[in-house]
Amino acid sequence: MKTEKLKYERPAIRKMNTGLMNKFGTRTEYAPFTHIDGVSVKELINKYGSPCFVISERTIRKTYQNAVRAFKTRYPKVQFAWSYKTNYIDAVCNVFHQEGSWAEVVSIFEYTKAIENGVPGNKIIFNGPEKTKADLQVALENNSYIHIDHFDELYDLIELTQELKKTAKVAIRVNMDTGVYPMWDRFGFNYESGQAWNAINKIMASEYLEMVGLHCHIGTFMLDPNAYAVAASKLSDLAVNIKYVFNKTIQYLDLGGGFPSANTLRGAYLPGPDMIPSIDEFAEVITNTILNYGFKKEDLPLLILETGRAMIDDAGYLLGSVIANKRLSDGRRATIMDFGVNILFTAFWYEHKITPAQEFSSHTEDMVIYGPLCMNIDVVRSSVTLPALNKGDHVVVHKVGAYNMTQWMQFIAMRPKVTLIDTNGNSHIIRENETLKTITEPERMPDHLKTFNL
């Protein structure tokens, strides 16, 4: 057996903590995290540099299949649509499409991306408040599902379909009071005020619009499954009324997304995994509500879910290294990492779990983790208990798959590589790191600014 030199850890002074006696002393909350799907973190950093995002294909597939099973064993017709905005790196999208997911997009940019990925037009759901007439025309020609957000969009679409004499498959987005605060009423048509029913009447009266579905998205990081019961029952109510008044069977109810991942929200009393309901609990209330609403068995609508965060967050890791250690004026320890809020945007609202990627002793210290930016806001964790880390040590940030790779900023530093570990344990680059050229290429220099003398 190879003996390794014991790791040097700097001495630290710690305040005495009272608590129950145990023979292990104080411990960190985590064990070292050295491998992702069997691939060593050290190797990954050597190969792809630091920082670097790593996505586990196995975790995506497992999470997806688990969610599908949770719904499909409770309800006969279920379809998931991959929410592009959560992570629209093509390789990630294609994992979902391979698993059978449709695409849910909220801009013509995402729409085009989905089309280029090879998603058939009739398996794209076009959401979002901004759809120009040109965008609508593209969606119309591809036979995509258009989820109308407001009356102006509805009028545009009526006009367009009449010009082209082509039928559009539409749904409306409905907002409603589900008992959660804040109420998301800026998207779609309101249910309680009758606005949604008004929109439905207009759609049913227009020659070239076919009302195929109803959509809602009641919020994000929802911690109360019962809110979905309310949403499902209000959508079902509209669907049943449409059947009753217009004798039109609504083909699908789209409950949107908003299921939480196991991340801990800032300021939350309990850590995420202890607090969030499982996908089964959401599935239970949603399917029960619809099944017991009184649809005829053959009229039971397809249930669409646009879950993003809960599907991908767990599969994403951010690998990084320590740049420096510092002591702050109040005596607290500060560790500066080579990643900051520029690429870990979710650090603004999550207390991300961070674990060292190498062995450490049982001695820990409370510390602040800063990013590399020359900006005061660049705080990754304002207070975390970690073992003493040396310059060059590696850390792994967990559950970063959602939103980071779409909301990240090219600010001060450039964005790193994104890699994927496939189900056989091979790693692949799925997005190259940015270079100076990536950033300067779109820039244009007026002639008079081309030269200067200093």
Next chain:
Amino acid sequence: MNKWLSIAKKELLYSFDTIVNSYAVVFFSNNVVFGLLLLLASFVDPLAGICGLIGVVSANVFSRVIGLNKEFIRKGYHGYDAMLVASGIAHFYSFNETVLLVIVCVGIFSTLISFLIHGILHKYNLPTLSFPFLISIWLVFSAFPSMSTMQVHPELIYSLNEKQKVSGVTISIWLETIDKLENHLLSFPQIVSVYLKSLSSLFFQSNILSGLLIAIGLLVYSRIAFSLSILGFVAAYFFYPMLGGDVSDFYEKFIGLNFIFLAIAIGGIYLIPNIVSYFMTVVLTPLLIILLFGLNKILYMVGLAPYSLPFTLLTILFLHVLNYRVSIKYIHRVHHQEFSPEKNLYNFLNTNHRLRLFNFFPIHLPFWGEWMVSQAHDGKITHLGEWSKAFDFIILDNEMKSYQNPGQVVDDFYCYNKPVVACADGYVVSVMDNIEDNEIKGINTQQNWGNSMVIYHADGLYSQVSHLKMGSLKYGIGEFVKKGEIIAYCGNSGRSPEPHIHFQLQESPIIGSKTLDFPLAYYIKRENKKFSLHSFSKPNEGEFIQSIEVNPLLKLAFELIPGTKLNWKIKEENQEVKSQQWEIFTDSLNVSYIYCHDTKAVAYFYNDGNMIVFTSFFGSKKSLLYHFYLAHYKLVLGYYQDLIIEEKYPIATISLKFINIIQDFFSPFYRFVNANYAVKYTFIDDINITSEIILESAAEIKILGFKSKAFQYSTNLKSNKINEFIITTSNNKTIAICEN
């Protein structure tokens, strides 16, 4: 005027049918050509022929007047006895007005007696056969042994002069011609002439010519019946002298037909023709001879002859015994009589392999989505003894685990708290809903079945689901549940170490009754990514199965309800566009069929909401409907990517002309012509919201394993209907578009 004309025409056709069928049905047939040939054969002796015809007409007119079923009269059920009796009278008595009167009266009598005998025998699922004829003719012979008004024919041996004397000069030319022909035919070997004479004894003749006509008719009607007639005859020809008889009795005493009728009845009409039925024919022949000798002696005492009594008696005795069998292996009774051994055989093969749906009450899986059979019938763990015919189902993930997390609480199990649905319509008859769910690995052996529900589906058919979640039962005793409705949720109560559904069919409403070995109507099995359809079979342990999830487009496209019209535009290569209209009808037995107004073709089908199955086709084999029938022979109404359904067509529906005829001879033993059907579910735009589906099917005919003919079909479904149907042969392509 036209109206009267059409009524007259209709009546004339009807009368024609009643007469011709009354002849054909003697040989269990409804073949027109055979009927006409028999009619012609009876006219070899013109007077007897006329008498027979009068008998038929009188019985049929009587039946019609008193209002018996018109269809039965058309099929000749009421005419044939009268015809036979009349022929007999014509043979034995000199013709005069009295004889004519007796023929008419006895014609009516035979109808009367046939109903009584039918009434008695039908209860035992037995045919009437010749009893009415025998009783009628015995009646006549007993009534008029020798009376002044009814002279026994002075010369019972056939003689030209005698006949001429009786019938006058007008038909002498006819008789002369026949006599000449007969002389030519005398050169046949003895066995052939005895065979033909035996056949002619049907009309109380011993005439080679009429025998020849009957033989030809028999061959036209059925190859199997023809070969059986020879088999039966040859066996008798061999055994009869062995038992001390003389084969001349076959035609002199009119008993030769017994052997032929027995062979046809046992070998191919009342039993499905196969090697065993042929064997039975040979085995029963010596017995028939002994019976014949015995009956002859007994009846001789009262001055009567047995005629067809031995065959009638033996056939009925044998069929009656078959009704008491407990194991059916090689001998199969015909349940739906098609009046042709070939049709009976092909139907049987078709039904046995394909149309099992008509034999079983449809029972479906009691859950939604895909589950795994963790214990099947005769499972080694708990499905033992009287409770061996049960299933256990669980849900597994891709790693073949039944739970997530550590699996220490019931909620970790995928199947826990998942809907359990009714496997078929029925009334709830027993429930148990208050047994606590066990902890994992805990077993409650006190309340073995746990929370359970028993549903009554039909007399002697109950289904039971067990180990349900406490308090989850949605229905109480006496309530009606519909197939596919949620009745409870999967739990872990009773003798259940981890959550699962226990499902069994049983004979009584008591929870935990003895199980019934009963198949499941339909299920889809998945192996990796390959789906296969299973109908009326039982899944095995370790299989991943699900119910058919009906696709709305497939359902609507094939929802061919009576009154639906399909208008086709047919474009064949290098030909003008033709249009055709089809319409859906149902017959009196509530069987639906597609009728083509232009080609008059008919295709029967059956649609039970899960499958559409075409059962038979009649009409031109060049018609579009014929190809439609071949292309959609068996379809499941759910869409499973790349699912392939294979089936064999009944050989009779494939036109190969003379090869079919050769095949008919061998069909009870070996079928060298095979017609194979295969359909593949090729394309769907979306499984949940479907607007387009493409099915590709093929009909392939193989002779001795070599491909002889093949059709490729492609059916496109769109806008909730059949949109396009393409037929491709090796040299032609036809595109039919449905415009509805």
